Amino acid sequence: MEQKLDIQTMIFKLEQFWASKGCMIMPSYDENKGAGTMSPYTFLRAVGPEPWKACYVEPSRRPADGRYGDNPNRLFQHHQFQVVLKPAPLEIQQYYLDSLKVLGIEPLEHDIRFVEDNWENPSMGCAGVGWEVWLDGMEVSQFTYFQTVGELDVKPTMGEITYGVERLASYIQDVNSVFDLEWGDGVLYRDIFKEPEYEHSKYAFEESxxxxxxxxxxxxxxxxxxxxxxxxxxxxxxxxxxxxxxxxxxxxxxxxxxxxxxxxxxxxxxxxxxxxxxxxxxxxxxxxxxxxxxxxxxxxxxx
Amino acid sequence: MTKDFLFEIGVEEMPAHVASKSVKQLADRTGKFLKENGLGFKEIKTYSTPRRLTVLVKELDEKQADVDEVKKGPAKKIAQDADGNWTKAAVGFARGQGMSADDIYFEELKGVEYAYVHVQKAGKEAKEVLLGLDEVIKAMTFPTKMRWDSQDFEFVRPIHWLVALYGSEVVPVEFLDITAGRKTAGHRFLGDSVVLANADDYVEALRDQYVIVDADERKAMIVSQINDLVNSHNWQIKLDASLLEEVNNLVEYPTVFAGSFDQKYLEIPDEVLITSMKDNQRYFEVYDQEGKLINCFISVRNGNKDHLENVISGNEKVLVARLDDAVFFYDEDRKYPLSHFVDRMDSVSFHDKIGSMAEKMTRVRIIGDYLAKRFGLSAEEVADFDRVSGLYKFDLVTQMVGEFAELQGVMGMHYARLAGENENVSVAIKEHYMPTTAEGDLPKTKVGALLSVADKLDTIIAFFGAGMIPSSSNDPYALRRYAYGIVRILLNEDWSLPFDQVVPEIVELLSGKTPAKLPQGAEEDKQLADFIRDRIKQFLQKNNYQYDVIDAVLASSEQDPSQILAAAKVLQQHHDDKAFKPVVESLTRIANILKKAKFSQASPVDPNLFEDRSEQDLYNGVEALANVKDHAELYEAFVALQGVIDRYFDVNMIMAKDEAVKNNRLSQLAAVNDLAKRLGDLSKLVIK
Known part of the structure; x- marks a missing residue:
């Protein structure tokens, strides 16, 4: 990790990597949502027999997690880099590890672990089996083999990888507060998101x-x-x-x-x-x- | 001839808690498969890591035994019809032996001709039999299974490779689209794949690729590295066995390291620090020589020592982020008085069909006050109970418990102390959750024990009242554990609580004071009493009481756990005494006579109707028993009375012709029987 990647370069590298594995790079979907899984590019495409490979950045709004921009790690809106592969290729875990290398994270210089975490989103009738991926003890991604979506069996199985953009970037850029992250061209996360965090928190907790x-x-x-x-x-x-x-x-x-x-x-x-x-x-x-x-x-x- | 057989299932990272159990399951199933197929072996060794389940079958037979035997079938007249055609019976017999009817020949046995076949089968080679091991894979079960790719098969995680080696030969077991071979994978990052020449090379070949396949060896490495660290720093550590087991199953090649965090975080309660380290990050917390928690932690990396500094600083950073969160919650929560949280108990649901936490707290206070009188608690204890019953669930709405749910009760205790509540009140908030597991620690304070019993009893009464009664297979709200907790606390405190009497009284006290539905009527009261009784049984079983003693004490009408336990103690203690058998036999004889006579109209015994001195002796003896304190004394008294009872039977005819005398004698026996019943139904005892 000689050169610290800014967020947009990180996203760009991930997009390039996953495009090379056959993923389409989709735009973020323009409805408010709590997680990348809820984009139609994941939720709807998970069901039925058709294959689907896509990746995209998804702003994820979680009103209850809002902290008025005061907490260094909790946000009203964070960003997920979402990858879905259906059917999930047998090499998907290796692909994921290779994608970390693209970001300058050499497995031999860190401790990368796959720790059981069976994801579910009961409100959308979704459940899957998989892991949280730990990078030196920090959960940087969620890795799931979807088993049901919308209460339908997912077959063939869709593999979903969700990178927590801010988490991963904090690690790569070695900052303690997400607001210190560099997004691109010297512009910091705080320059873009500090006020929106405050205002959305104010709205969600007081003004709604x-x-x-x-x-x-x-x-x-x-x-x-x-x-x-x-x-x-x-x-x-x-x-x-x-x-x-x-x-x-x-x-x-x-x-x-x-x-x-x-x-x-x-x-x-x-x-x-x-x-x-x-x-x-x-x-x-x-x-x-x-x-x-x-x-x-x-x-x-x-x- | 025998050879060793290696069978490895290579998977993506399994959950830590399944590895050890699953490899044992694999060994059991493999052993069963080999036995059913007539292949002998010396033993099965097991190896497991997050990515593999492996069995090594030592000294496995090279082939099945050959079969060469003559089998006798039906008589000829049954085997062939009048025209000489084979009957169904004959065809079936031959098929059953793996032959056809054409193989049948006849031989005479004691003058009758019978059908025979000569079965000759060469035993199959182990290599051939082992091809059937895909059945073993299919039969494996896991707590959570998953499908992958496009097929329907489910396993704990996707299977990537299979190794099956009999000595040096590959057994190409086929499963899904995988064919077993001799190639296995090394450590995900440090190692390469290895081609195994021999089954026996497994452990060492993988060691070269940074995989310690023997889980026990891996665990020993972790422990020894931890000890080195702890000793060199003069620390102390509590080596939590389940955390060690979990950590061991998260790594293939362990390297232990220590990290630290800023001293300032030591201000937050130890429990919060420990939860952050242990539950969230799987770290071991560290203590100094005085047993005080210090600002260090120990963790295990899946890899070697290279670049360990990155791993350490990364882990430190993660922990600090968590602790910052905890500090934030701790500071926020302390900005408010306890009443701020208590006021919100109205809007916290205890259960949809029962009501709010505030309502529960109201009921618990009523129940606890009633119990406190029965248990004879001091005025001070009652005052503390009254105070805590109005507070005790408040921490559920604190931010800290919102984040760390497992700290419920503990945070309540800390916050109560900080708010100036006294020690009894504060500790009771924590203790009311105890015991948190079936055999977990019990409350140490009287107020805590009272609150725990009252809270649990309320939960059980409320759920029964709402019709949510656990079945044998379904107990989603863990009511059994609560009831068992009540029984354990009552016995530990030596508190008497006859449920048959107490539950209706509590229901009476609560009615009109809570919107929750309460158990109505005798049927529900009985269900509830039976439910608690089953937990008393569980307690006696757990504490190694003999089954006949348990049957005897539970067959009585007694509903007070402390009385039942006292009876069980006496019966168990004297079960093998010389005097036990005659005493139990004569008391049982009395019960039987009463039963046979269908005698139920006992009246006070009238000494004027006595005809013999033995009657007066028994009468005096029984009168003296009226004041026995406890079961031990009662039993001793029966032993002393043994001779009197025997003489009574020797001399007197119970079923006397004179109706008044007969009833008087039966009444006398009934008086003895009533006393004996306090020990239980003695006819259930098995006496040698």
Whole structure:
């Protein structure tokens, strides 16, 4: 680690690396969400038989984790670098380790461990088996073989690697506060995100209108259900994401009781299941195009 | 001839807690497979790392034994029909021996002709039999399994390679799209793959590639390196066995190192520091010679000493980030008085169907006050209990417990002390969770023990009241553990609590004072009492009481754990005495006579109806027993009364013709029987 990578170079190197493994570089998806998994480029593409390889940076908003920009490691919005490979190749772990080398992290100079962590996101009906990856004791990535998404079996299995961008960058740039990170061209993380962190925290903890949020939730849910009824999968999914984020905002106020919480999560999970089912149905109507093209490609390379 | 057989399943990193159990399972299944296939061996050694499960079968037979034997089947007239065709019976017999009906010949035995086949089978070679080991892989079970790629098979983690070597020969076991060979993987970073010439090369060949495959050896390396570090710094360490086991199963080649953190973090409670180090980071915490926690930690790297300074500084940085968080929470929480948190108990749910924590705390105070009277606690203890019952769940809404859930109770204790609560009150907050495991430590203070019993009893009553009664296979809220905890605390404190009587009284006290549903009626009370009774049984079993003693004491109507235990102690203690058998026999005889006579209308014994001196003797003896203090004394009294009882039976006819005399004698026996029942149902005792 002679030269310290700034964040944008780090992202660029990861994109290049994963593109070389056949991943498409997708743009971040423009709906609020709590994790890269909730992007349609992961959630929807995980279900059904079609292959899919993609990587992208995803801003991940977690209102309850907001700290007004005061805490060196906790953020209202952090960034994930998300990689999904379906089916997960047998070499996926090695690919991951190679990607760390690209970032200047030589395994022989560190202690890299795969520590059991079976990820789940009950609100989206998702569960997987895998690890947290530890770099000298710090969790820098989450590595998961999806088993169910939207309560559907994921088959073939999708491998998901989520790099915590700020965590990894803090390690690489050797800083103690994310706000000291260099994003690019000498501009620091604080220059970009300090105020947004404060303002979003202020909004989420003090200024959000709970009554209105509750109404939003109900409205978004109603729209999502109507769209699902019309097989309009993608707009329906956008509204499910809106429901999820609205719930997270409500939750941040700490007034959602345990019972109510279970109720909201259940409502989101039902919609997540339905949209997953609908997505597969719609793809099937089109003859699972990506499966066909992958098969054609495989045959061509066999000839 | 025998050779050693090596079988290795190479996987992606397994969870630390499954490796040891799984390799044992693999050995058991392999052993069973070999036995079923008629291959003998000396022993099976096991090796495991995060990335491999391996068995080495020592001195495995080279082939199965040959079979050369004559098998007798049905009589000829059953084997062939009138036309000389083979019957179903004959065909079945031949098939059962692995032959066809054409192989059948007849021979006479004692004048009758029978069907025979001559079975000759060359034993299969081990190499051939071992090809079937894919069945063993398929049969393996794990707490969590996963699919990978496009197939349906599930295993703990994806399988990458198989090694199967019989001596120097590969056994090409096929599984999914993998064929077993002789190539295994070295350490993920330090080693290369190795081609094994012989099964026996395994341990040493992998050692060269920085993999210590023997888990015990690896553990010994860790312990010895830790000891070196500890000794050189004059430290002390508590070598937590489960942490050591976990750490051992996270590495293939261990190197122990120590790191440190700023002294200033020692201000936060030890428990917080230990949780951060041990639970979150899998570090061992370090103490000085006086047993005080110091600002250092010990951890284990999966690798060698090269660039260890990077690893150390990285780990230090991670820990400091965690401790900074903890300091933040600690400072935040201390900005508020306890009442700030207590006020929020209304909005914390205990259970959807039961109600809030605030409601629970109200019920627990009522229950505890009632129990305190029964247990005879001092006014001071009752005052402390009343205080703590209004506080004790408050730490659930502190930031620290929000982050470190495992510190519930502990943080409450610390925060209560800092807020100026007295020691009894503060400690009870922590102790009310105890015992946290079935055989875990019990509360040490009276107030803590009382709060723990009241809290657990409330939980059980509330869940039973809401109809959420555990079944034999399903106990999601761990009510069994709570009930067992109650039993242990009562016995430890020598507190008497007859549940059959107490539960209805508590329900009565609570009714109208809580929105929670309460158990209604005798049926539910009985279910609850039976539930607790089963835990008393568990306690007696755990403490090695003989099964017949347990059966005897639990068959009585007694519901007070301390009384039941006292009875069990006496029966167990005297079980093998000389006097035991005659005493138990005569007391059992009395119970049987009463049962046979269907006698239930006992009335006070009338000495005026006595016809013999022996009757007066027994009467006097029983009268004297009315005041025995405890079960030991009761038993001794029965031993002393033995001769009197025997003479009573020798001289008197119980079922006398005179109805009044008969009833008087039966009443006398009933009086003896009532006393005997305090020891249990003695007919359940097995006496040699």
């Amino acid at each position: 209108d709970q009554k209105q949020l509750l109404e939003f939730f109900d409205t978004y849910e109603r729209i999502a259900k109507r769209l699902l009824g019309q097989n309009l999968v993608h707009p329906a999914y956008d509204y499910i994401l809106k429901c999820s984020h609205t719930f997270n905002l409500l939750d941040a106020r700490g007034t959602v009781s345990v019972t109510e919480r279970a109720g909201y999560l259940h409502r989101i999970r039902n919609m997540a299941h339905e949209v997953a089912v609908k997505f597969v149905e719609e793809r099937e109507k089109r003859g699972f195009p990506l499966l066909k093209s992958a098969q054609a490609k495989a045959e061509a390379s066999n000839d």
